[in-house]
Amino acid sequence: MGGATSVPDKGNPLICRLQGLANLGLADIAALEEISSSPWMLGPHVDLIGDEAVPKDALIVLEGFACRYKQRRTGARQIIAYLLPGDLCDVDVPSSGRMDHAVGTLSACRVARVPHQALAELTARHPNIARALHLTKLAEAATAREWIVNLGCRSGIERMAHLFCELMARLELVGLVQDSSCPLPLTQVDLGESLGLSNVHVNRTLQDLRGQGLVEFKGRRLTLLKPQRVRDIAEFSPAYLWPGARTNGHAIP
Amino acid sequence: MGGATSVPDKGNPLICRLQGLANLGLADIAALEEISSSPWMLGPHVDLIGDEAVPKDALIVLEGFACRYKQRRTGARQIIAYLLPGDLCDVDVPSSGRMDHAVGTLSACRVARVPHQALAELTARHPNIARALHLTKLAEAATAREWIVNLGCRSGIERMAHLFCELMARLELVGLVQDSSCPLPLTQVDLGESLGLSNVHVNRTLQDLRGQGLVEFKGRRLTLLKPQRVRDIAEFSPAYLWPGARTNGHAIP
DNA sequence: CGGCGCCTTGAGAGTAATCAACGATAGTGG
DNA sequence: CCACTATCGTTGATTACTCTCAAGGCGCCG
Numbered sequence: 433m434g435g436a437t438s439v440p441d442k443g444n445p446l447i448c449r450l451q452g453l454a455n456l457g458l459a460d461i462a463a464l465e466e467i468s469s470s471p472w473m474l475g476p477h478v479d480l481i482g483d484e485a486v487p488k489d490a491l492i493v494l495e496g497f498a499c500r501y502k503q504r505r506t507g508a509r510q511i512i513a514y515l516l517p518g519d520l521c522d523v524d525v526p527s528s529g530r531m532d533h534a535v536g537t538l539s540a541c542r543v544a545r546v547p548h549q550a551l552a553e554l555t556a557r558h559p560n561i562a563r564a565l566h567l568t569k570l571a572e573a574a575t576a577r578e579w580i581v582n583l584g585c586r587s588g589i590e591r592m593a594h595l596f597c598e599l600m601a602r603l604e605l606v607g608l609v610q611d612s613s614c615p616l617p618l619t620q621v622d623l624g625e626s627l628g629l630s631n632v633h634v635n636r637t638l639q640d641l642r643g644q645g646l647v648e649f650k651g652r653r654l655t656l657l658k659p660q661r662v663r664d665i666a667e668f669s670p671a672y673l674w675p676g677a678r679t680n681g682h683a684i685p
Numbered sequence: 686m687g688g689a690t691s692v693p694d695k696g697n698p699l700i701c702r703l704q705g706l707a708n709l710g711l712a713d714i715a716a717l718e719e720i721s722s723s724p725w726m727l728g729p730h731v732d733l734i735g736d737e738a739v740p741k742d743a744l745i746v747l748e749g750f751a752c753r754y755k756q757r758r759t760g761a762r763q764i765i766a767y768l769l770p771g772d773l774c775d776v777d778v779p780s781s782g783r784m785d786h787a788v789g790t791l792s793a794c795r796v797a798r799v800p801h802q803a804l805a806e807l808t809a810r811h812p813n814i815a816r817a818l819h820l821t822k823l824a825e826a827a828t829a830r831e832w833i834v835n836l837g838c839r840s841g842i843e844r845m846a847h848l849f850c851e852l853m854a855r856l857e858l859v860g861l862v863q864d865s866s867c868p869l870p871l872t873q874v875d876l877g878e879s880l881g882l883s884n885v886h887v888n889r890t891l892q893d894l895r896g897q898g899l900v901e902f903k904g905r906r907l908t909l910l911k912p913q914r915v916r917d918i919a920e921f922s923p924a925y926l927w928p929g930a931r932t933n934g935h936a937i938p
Numbered sequence: 939c940g941g942c943g944c945c946t947t948g949a950g951a952g953t954a955a956t957c958a959a960c961g962a963t964a965g966t967g968g
Numbered sequence: 969c970c971a972c973t974a975t976c977g978t979t980g981a982t983t984a985c986t987c988t989c990a991a992g993g994c995g996c997c998g
Contacts (some may be wrong), residue, residue, distance in 0.1 A: 448703050502834050504834075504838060504920060506921060508838045508859065509838075510833065510834045510837040510838045511837075512830045512833050513830075513925065514911065524823055524897060526818075527816075527820065527823065527928070527929060528820070528823045528827075528928040528929065529928060529929060532827055532830070532831075532924060532925040533830060542985090563780075566777075566780060567780065567781070570780065570781045571776055572826075573825075573826055573829065574781075574785055576826065576829040576833065577753070577755070577765045577766075577785070577786060577829065578785075579833050580763065580765050580829065580832050580836060581755050581757075581763045581835060582763065583761045583833060583836035583881065584836050584878075584879075584880075584881035585757060585761045585762075585881055585989080587953080588953080588954070589952095619975085619976065619977090620976075620977065625837075626837075627837075627838065628837035628838060629954075629955090630954070630956075630979090631954050631955055631976095631977090632696040632954085632955075632956080632957095632979090633953085633955070635977065635978060636954090636978090636979095639978085640976095665821070665897070667757060667758060671783065671785060672785040675780070675781040675782060676780060676781065676782060840985080841985080841986075872943085872944065872945090873944075873945070874944080882986075882987090883986070883987055883988075884944090884945090885946085885947090885986085885987075885988080886985085886986055886987070887988095888945065888946060888947090889946090889947095889986095892946090
């Protein structure tokens with residue numbers, strides 16, 4: 433209960449996220465609340481969807497960090513995208529068929545499963561939700577492009593700065609950032625597998641950033657001590673994360 | 686006129702491409718024929734859509750190579766995706782707003798412009814086309830993921846092999862491959878900007894592949910002399926390029 | 939013929955990977 | 969409660985892949 437707040441709804445990151453993309457009515461919110469009820473709790477490093485699987489449900493991450501990744505035959509693993517609280521996963525699987533990558537948790541996660549059937553009905557009945565979901569797909573595509581640029585032509589320290597900025601900006605959309613500080617339950621190995629760097633080099637790059645007094649990363653928490661400097665290093669501009677051009681107060685401090 | 690052929694329609698790569706993704710009727714084909722009539726001719730290295738633009742039309746590439754790319758302030762350029770004959774570009778711009786990257790030609794191109802309005806009507810009236818376009822978007826997303834893996838954890842030679850396999854497979858979908866040979870009107874600099882390698886290293890990597898008798902690349906044409914060996918190096922499996930699981934004869938020889 | 943774009947080659951520097959070992963930390967079980 | 973173990977982080981030394989800089993060659997077009 434309680435009146436509507438302008439502050440992000442910490443209770444349900446999915447609603448919080450989608451509200452930033454479309455004007456949701458009370459009926460929309462109630463529907464979202466319903467599909468994200470009865471969540472699962474999962475441990476860290478658990479596969480949600482295996483490679484080449486044909487999943488029957490979509491997933492909603494409500495808490496914790498998950499990722500899309502691909503494992504090479506050499507054993508190397510590449511993280512392709514992060515799935516953060518409020519993110520939906522594999523809405524389009526029914527039309528695409530088999531998975532071409534895996535999805536797994538990084539930290540412990542609270543996750544809801546939604547049958548594709550239910551999702552289809554939801555979007556049919558709630559055009560605002562459909563629009564918001566469409567925009568999340570565009571944001572996801574833009575993020576993938578950003579990663580290509582990151583991996584293709586930035587140095588280690590620039591890549592790391594960019595990833596930190598991205599995560600901070602995305603978590604801000606679901607109300608998980610305070611004073612440029614956010615949860616980051618990742619190991620340095622995880623970071624390396626995201627950034628295309630070895631764990632050793634991640635460690636040294638991190639020390640570099642720390643040594644310059646730019647970031648703090650400990651206790652599963654990341655803090656940008658000089659956010660603007662970090663963004664400058666990364667050439668980060670967050671516009672790609674909020675397609676639809678609703679300039680809805682996401683001003684960068 | 687002329688009866689239906691099972692061979693890819695060389696006349697219109699767009700139709701050829703979409704036929705591989707959905708069952709198109711005669712009315713669908715006629716509609717596609719219409720929107721791709723009256724094409725433009727463009728020289729190489731011309732911008733089709735500038736970064737931060739708000740384009741009013743979608744684009745169809747009918748001939749030649751174009752790309753999405755991003756230019757860094759340092760001057761470095763990263764190619765994010767290739768737009769090949771039959772590819773549609775920026776179908777979703779009306780909902781996403783401003784571009785977060787640029788689109789430009791690599792070679793000379795024949796391109797059609799389609800007002801978003803016309804495209805919306807087309808998909809409303811032709812559900813098969815709508816479905817096919819949806820699947821192209823999924824293929825594009827899958828390709829982006831593949832690029833992330835490529836840049837994140839493959840060596841120079843593996844990356845190049847993978848790119849060659851991808852281009853060969855995609856051009857095969859529009860009937861531009863014969864005997865593992867396809868047009869490739871790119872400079873070594875272009876390849877470098879796709880692969881995250883310097884032009885010098887591209888040159889040496891190319892010599893390596895040539896020296897092993899695996900590929901031939903001259904006269905704006907690429908030939909895979911030992912296709913299976915190249916695929917092995919790249920760990921390439923093309924399934925991601927044809928979502929929707931219509932196993933429609935795209936067997937890998 | 940001259941110029942320009944592209945490819946090629948060589949040398950040297952630098953970034954990041956690998957290998958190996960040690961230290962810190964936290965959770966576990968005795 | 970403390971020892972134990974596993975995971976994660978840190979450090980050093982060495983290797984190697986890739987970049988940068990520089991110069992020269994080839995072919996095409998004006």
